[in-house]
Amino acid sequence: MDSNNKIQNNQETQELIDAYLLEDLDPKARADFEERMKLFPDFRTLVEEQKAIIRGVEEHTLKNSFEDFHSEIVEEPKKKWQSPSWLALAASVLILISVSIWAIFSSGNSSQKVFAANFKPDPGLPTTMSTSSNYDFYYGMVNYKRKEYSEAISRWETLYAANPENDTVIYFLGVANLANGNARQAKKYLQSAKEKPESAFYEDAQYYLALALLKENKIEEAKQALAESTSPASIVLLKEIKSL
Structure with missing residues (x-):
């Protein structure tokens, strides 16, 4: 070397x-x-x-986790779930949930299958702390890469409020919300990102917007979101959606 x-x-x-x-x-x-x-x-x-x-x-x-744990012990020294009757009820609920999930995925609700097979969060950007102006964004990126999506969203929403035209913040807010299970909020940001064809995230925004729409079982809208996309991933996804 x-x-x-x-x-x-x-x-x-x-x-x-x-x-x-x-x-x-x-x-x-x-x-x-x-x-x-x-x-x-x-x-x-x-x-x-x-x-x-x-x-x-x-x-x-870790500090927040310990505080929450300590609070639970002080307020509830003996939890209800420790009783045999509560455990039996919990087991019944879990069985019901499992049966429901099986029914969904074995039925015609295939948009969820396509979503599950294709969704993977964007890997994110390098966490460079080069200037004070982008410190909060990249601190949020550290959260994002560690799958602490709620924390990342909280930081980026503050930046979005200050500059709602920042295409990078808009795009990653969309993907983070989708990864966090909030397809409706993800759709809001990704639709906004899709309206910026000059953005470096334009093609990816179309892809994730289609996935957000699939999550909500809006198949036709998902097709429209990908209609003009030329990225390989979007072309493959569109082909799968057309088969639904």
């Missing part, structure tokens, strides 16, 4: 740091990464900065 190489804080570097911190590197890549940290102090600093951000998110989440 050339020790004279200058470390650049670009998208590729940030994606590599994200993968390392989220333990998404294979053993060889991880060993190379750690060797790179030893050789390049500037690179090690970038890693430590991002690690501190993620640790702050984890500590905040």
